[in-house]
Amino acid sequence: MPRSNAAELITLRVNIVKELRNKWKKERERNPYVNEHFGGFVNELLHDILEKDEFLRHYAPFLSEEGCTRDTLYIKDFKENKITEIHLSENKLHCSLCNSFACFHIQFAMATPRVAKLNLELETIDADIEEAGQQVKKITSSRRRRNTISRN
Numbered sequence: 001m002p003r004s005n006a007a008e009l010i011t012l013r014v015n016i017v018k019e020l021r022n023k024w025k026k027e028r029e030r031n032p033y034v035n036e037h038f039g040g041f042v043n044e045l046l047h048d049i050l051e052k053d054e055f056l057r058h059y060a061p062f063l064s065e066e067g068c069t070r071d072t073l074y075i076k077d078f079k080e081n082k083i084t085e086i087h088l089s090e091n092k093l094h095c096s097l098c099n100s101f102a103c104f105h106i107q108f109a110m111a112t113p114r115v116a117k118l119n120l121e122l123e124t125i126d127a128d129i130e131e132a133g134q135q136v137k138k139i140t141s142s143r144r145r146r147n148t149i150s151r152n
């Protein structure tokens with residue numbers, strides 16, 4: 001297929017490409033109208049994200065994302081002139097401003113990509129981090145040992 005003159009080359013991380021390819025394959029199995037070219041599929045996916053952002057701006061013009069931490073998503077409500085904290089409570093999103101699991105802020109939060117940053121299972125992730133930390137420790141200590149041997 002000839003490359004369009006309007007195309008631009010960008011670098012994607014190897015693991016991202018792998019995940020995107022898996023997603024593309026799975027979606028093609030389910031839906032024959034999914035783009036038959038991997039590049040086209042990725043472009044459409046990115047375009048959908050931009051369209052969703054635009055949709056959110058029209059759907060909830062008085063709400064904006066103010067940032068997030070590991071367990072909280074901050075959403076500014078310009079109507080109320082307050083910032084609400086959205087966090088997971090027993091694997092359900094909870095809004096601190098409305099003390100609700102089903103308010104407009106939750107709907108908004110669900111439509112933002114950052115909602116995925118909230119950790120569903122903190123224990124599992126903590127264990128992974130700890131394991132990665134242990135591996136780093138092992139590598140570091142074996143390097144130290146090697147350094148000690150070479151100095152002697």
Ligand SMILES: [Zn+2]
Pocket residue numbers: 084095096097098099100103104105106
């Ligand atoms: Zn709310």
